[in-house]
Amino acid sequence: MRLRGISVAAIAVTMALTACSAPEDESEEQARADSDRVAAGEAPDAITIGWNQPYYSYNDDTSDGNATANSIINYMLRGDLFYYDENQELIRDESLGTFEKTSDDPLTVEYTVADDATWSDGTPMDATDLLLSFVGQSGNFNTIDAADDVSNLGGEVYFNSSSPGLPLVTETPELSNDNKTLTLVYSEPFADWEVALDFGVPAHVTAMKGLGIEDPQEAKDAFVEAVQNNDAAALSPIAEFWNTGYDFTSLPDDELLYLSSGAYEMTDFVEGEYVTLTANPDYDGERPASINEVTVTYNEDPLAQVQQLQNGELDLFGPQATTDVVEALEAVDQAEIETGVDATYEHIDLVQDNGGPFDPAAYGGDAETALQVRQAFLTAYPRKDIVDTLIKPINPDAEVRNSFLVTPGAPAYDAVSEAGGMQEAYGDGDAEAAAQILDDAGVEGPIDVRVLIPADNQRRSDQFDIVQPILAEAGFNLIADRRGTWGEDLGDGTYDAVSFGWQSTSTAVTESQATYVTGGLNNLIGYSNPEVDELFDELAVTSEASEQESIQEEIEALLVEDAIGSTVFQFPAVVAYNKEVIGNVTAAPLNPTIFYGYWNWTGPEEE
Incomplete structure (x- = not known):
């Protein structure tokens, strides 16, 4: 086992779904042939990759199909x-x-x-x-x-x-x-x-x-x-x-629904279990398949995937990083582990259009009171405690992220985060100050807040355990709403707060527009500010970098002022693969993460 540092991305929204198993090997003869190729340093004929959410749509351009689970296969x-x-x-x-x-x-x-x-x-x-x-x-x-x-x-x-x-x-x-x-x-x-x-x-x-x-x-x-x-x-x-029409959860009878124009064809798909891709014999483009068959299996439990890697049932996977997962991987002899920081960031969303505690409708349409309640919640929210407790054990250099629009380390991050003032506005979890904000607003606690949590996601459960007592001191009664279908329920108005990860899929300055503009594809909280809408429209037609940064600073300040939520941390990243089977794995910081560079995959690298 070796540890290497990288910068890789995780998934856009970490969803908990059904566990699965891979298809059985075709024959002992095929297995021996694969073993001989690997020993010769050639790429194996077939590998199995672990993921946490099953594929469900061939059209990832729709708002419903726009998920990493689909885009990595497509x-x-x-x-x-x-x-x-x-x-x-x-x-x-x-x-x-x-x-x-x-x-x-x-x-x-x-x-x-x-x-x-x-x-x-x-x-x-x-x-x-x-x-x-x-x-x-x-x-x-x-x-x-x-x-x-x-x-x-x-x-x-x-x-x-x-x-x-x-x-x-x-x-x-x-x-x-x-x-x-x-x-x-x-x-x-x-x-x-x-x-x-x-x-x-x-x-x-x-x-x-x-x-x-x-x-x-x-x-x-x-x-x-x-x-x-x-x-x-x-x-x-x-x-x-x-x-x-292109939504399906098992292999359709109609092959027209999953045509290939790339390196692989879909040849098998068992609902909730696995999808198998086989090299397209007619593809002659720049990124040909180096491995004939790739099977992607589904399991929401990263520790179970570690066991699958150890048992030889998985060859590559990129789990949500926790100390338990890293420690378990370190005990797997054949595991090559890469750790680092990825392009996904954790954030907390406060829903403003469901009649709940953050919606003006709960106060007779009084937008100012709803704003103060949101400000109180965010003032008490212990972002630094979350980072220190859950992220620093994996990445000692981890820090609280203070920008909605720009990733830490990017050239504009310091200026945009400073102009936005998120750290100054929300601090690091001050329950006493939050209680005073509620008192000034004339709102008596405890205020019930339904927090949506994926049923089997340990890190999100740990976050809730850190947050709940501090918010209780401030006057908020956090109610854990644990669902196995939480990813499907995002944006449905049945909860008041949720924490999950947005993943960067490009370096475009307009990428975050859909999250914050009125009616945007990723606007899941009912947020609307005409000034923000106009600034994003202006940003879209601005090509000068300094002018782009200036507009981003204005947008950032408005998002913080409106107390829509806050960012928390960049995801720590872990990619693990069986170094006795596959080599030359280079995960990308943007989608498709561990599937990037499939045309370069080889047999095991020399020690």
Whole structure:
């Protein structure tokens, strides 16, 4: 066992779900062949990777499918125009196509699909696939702002997604005559244009299913016509299928629902247990599979995964880091362990639209009283105690994070965190000061606060145990609401506070916009501040770094002033793999974390 330092990311929202087991080995003969290859230093024919939440959607561009559990699998199934490497550098992959800025005024970006790009059913890929991604994420074709049931729109158009930049393309994108080139013309500059658009789900399948057309080309033509004519009657069923048609929890009978354009194909999927990916024989791009078969098994218990690694049932996994997990891994002889700090950060959210203690509705619409109650809660919340007790034993250099928008260590962190004033506003857990705030607000305790906690997540349980007595001194009665389905319940209004992790998926300055703007994809607390909305809109069209930082400082200060919650710490990271089976594992700090670099995986490294 060796320990190495890294910087890796965990998951966007750590969810507790059903335990599982991997499929049995095909034969003793295959096992011996694998062993011979490993001994020769070659990559094994098959490996098993552990994860904590099962896959459930092939479309991770929807608000419901936007989860790391889906994106890590889709990352291996579908090709991309770009990705981030282990140094958070944006890398272009030209296997399926290219893109370039052809004008600054107006901002114009031209995408060209490679001539030989093909879906695994044999249908050529073209700019129609990119057009579908644009239509799905821009919101420009929606006829309603939201839908209670996105699977039955009743003739209305609602693509259940959002993007900070694509809405700025107000004119319908232009398709070339051969349907290989798509041109976006922005009405305003957009700072993150390079990461605004990528391939998503196949246009031909979406249109075939939505419109009931059997021929792939005919279906694509019908979709393009619907877009160009802004035909709501045709776009409505297409949107319905785009929203939910690619959601599944076991291998569908219809192979069109999980086509490949990347290095792997999905060949098996047992609900709640495992998904198996097999190398795509037709893929000839820049990131080919180095290992023929990858099985991802699901288990929410990291200590159980440690045991699976020791038993040879797992070859690679990235658990939520706790002292118990690290100590258990250190006892596994064949374990290679990498530890460090990742791009996910813990935060505490206070819900403002559920009639609970942080909602003005609880005080007859008195927003100022609700604000003071939130301020009191955050003033008592012992962020430093949490870091000292739970994180420093794993990462001795760990500190409280004091910014919603910027990661510690980033160039703008010091200035933005200082301008925001989170540390000054909330301190490190002062129950007496918090009680005084409640008294000044004329609010008597104890105030019941329902805290949503994943049923089997030890670190979140430990956090609750640290927080509860201190908040009780301040006048808050914290009620633990432990659920095995907590991840599915986020944002449903049935709790008052929750602590979980947001993961950075890119270096875009607009990445956090969806979390804090009114009605944003990740705005789970009902927060709304028109000034914040306007500043994020301004940030999106600002390209100068110093001006971006200035806007971020303004946003940060408003978020702190509004007492929406607070950040707590950066996740400590642990990646473990069987050094006797696999080598050259380099986890990335951004999504897809441990799945990054699958094309570089080899047999065991030399000691």
